[in-house]
Amino acid sequence: MLGFAVKTERDQLVKEAMVARGGTILQVEHERDLLCISVEKEALHDVLGVLRDDFGFGSLTTLCGMHFPGEELELSVVYHLHNMREGHRIRVKSRTAMDHPEFRTAVDLWPAANWMERETWDFFGIRFTGHPNLKRILNMEDFPAFPLRKDYPLEDPTRQDKDDSFFGR
């Protein structure tokens, strides 16, 4: 069996509730395997709270950052939420500009977000306001960069032999 079981009815419920919220929800659509909701940064915490309380998404599966260099809103966070009772998963995304890399913390909703947010801060430099202990977690404390941003080179930055252009892409 490929992919998760599709929960059409529950997806539809979430979709209707999100569309009813109006302008702060940028997009609600089914992406390959999961329903994906794109939210404006300011409304993110409210939407997560509604999803947890009204739709039973009691567990936060993952929280991770993304970096899209060159786009207007460069940094993004992605949440995967899971309603274990119904076996229903969704994905919530939000984006922010590089000069205001801040979101409201989700630790008050799910304590599990604590280390996940620290990891996101550590690797992407995305700050979570209201986090109880926002400091680096996997890298050393005085590490000078945010290494999962695309502009941080993995190896010698002058090296070009692994560029996609050499492989016809």
Add this chain to the structure above:
Amino acid sequence: MKQPQRPNFWQRDLVEGKDLRELTTLNLGPTHPATHGIFQNVLTLDGEIILDTEQTIGYIHRAFEKIAERRPFYQIPTLTDRMNYCSAPINNMGWHMTMEKLCGIELPKRAQYMRVVVMELARIADHIICNTIIGQDAGATTPFLYVYQWREKIYDIYEEICGARLTTNMGRIGGWQRDWNPLVWERIGGILKGLPPVLKEFEKMLVRNRIFMDRTVNCGPLSGERALAYGFTGPNLRACGVDYDVRVADAYSSYEEFDFVIPVGQSGDTYDRFMVRQQEMWESLSIIRQALDKLDAMTDKTSIHADVPDWMLPPKEEVYSAMEPLIWHFKIVMGETDVPAGEIYHCVEGGNGELGFYLVSDGGRTPFRLHLRRPCFIYYQAFPEMIKGSMLSDAILTMSSMNVIAGELDA
């Protein structure tokens, strides 16, 4: 066993209201024989009672998520090996299934059952490690030596399948590289026959043992609600009484065809975690038996790979002797296979819980972003809450029963 947090009256200066306790700061780790891995806990102790813990992790962080962004999809399984190295095949299979989900590849049933067999063997090996170490930390050294040898026998099977014992890099995207030889089947039969009596002896030694129960019952307990809030998955969540198992909730690799029980505990203490893992080993043995029966009953005795030439390596003999297969081989290994753009999340039931892969592909040679959901990383943050108010020796047992694997914790 929990002790009160606030100072008792004899520990307080009744006139000035000061706390007269002398608190000790103790560094447990980074390298300590009882932590079974490289992580540090700075404990604040009142005598032998733990008041607070500050965790430091990241000592073996290797930036797999970053490395993956520069690696062709075909070369990523070697990174997944090194996460939970106690059950590396599950990680490998999880990654292959993620890629299959992205590319829309469906495996023949025989290859799926072979995956089930190897994943359950890996789960047994993982649980043997965890449970014998609980015994070891509670003072029973024998199982650590006696039951542990069965892990070695499972590693012999890995070795026969793929040539490696610990970091297996087993299987391929779309199935298996080659069929298993007769020795593999013989050794799996040996496990099915030889392991149950040893497990019985192990259980006879510990399960109703007064000393073991005194040490583990009510040691590091956690309620189901707190466990869910902390994002627990796997045996640790089931020990708290929540029957969530990815194999049932989001069945993959034909798990929906197998008949097995999800064991659950009640209080989420060390004893329950031990018992859940112990019971899961029995269930895993039963799943392997069912898979072997299904394989025997199949008319198909040869298919090991989906019909996807873009991912299937040519036979090694031809690669070494002919030009076309050599080119074909390199095109696959160096990432010349087209991968569709898109984002997917896939998860499998790893040894420690829901092992997830969030893969974002932009259609290039390498992932645009790969996020690894490592169950250890998520549940280890509950450790301070679990040990607060208990004794130092209970903290050691709680940690080993949570099965925190440094490789998975730090990725």
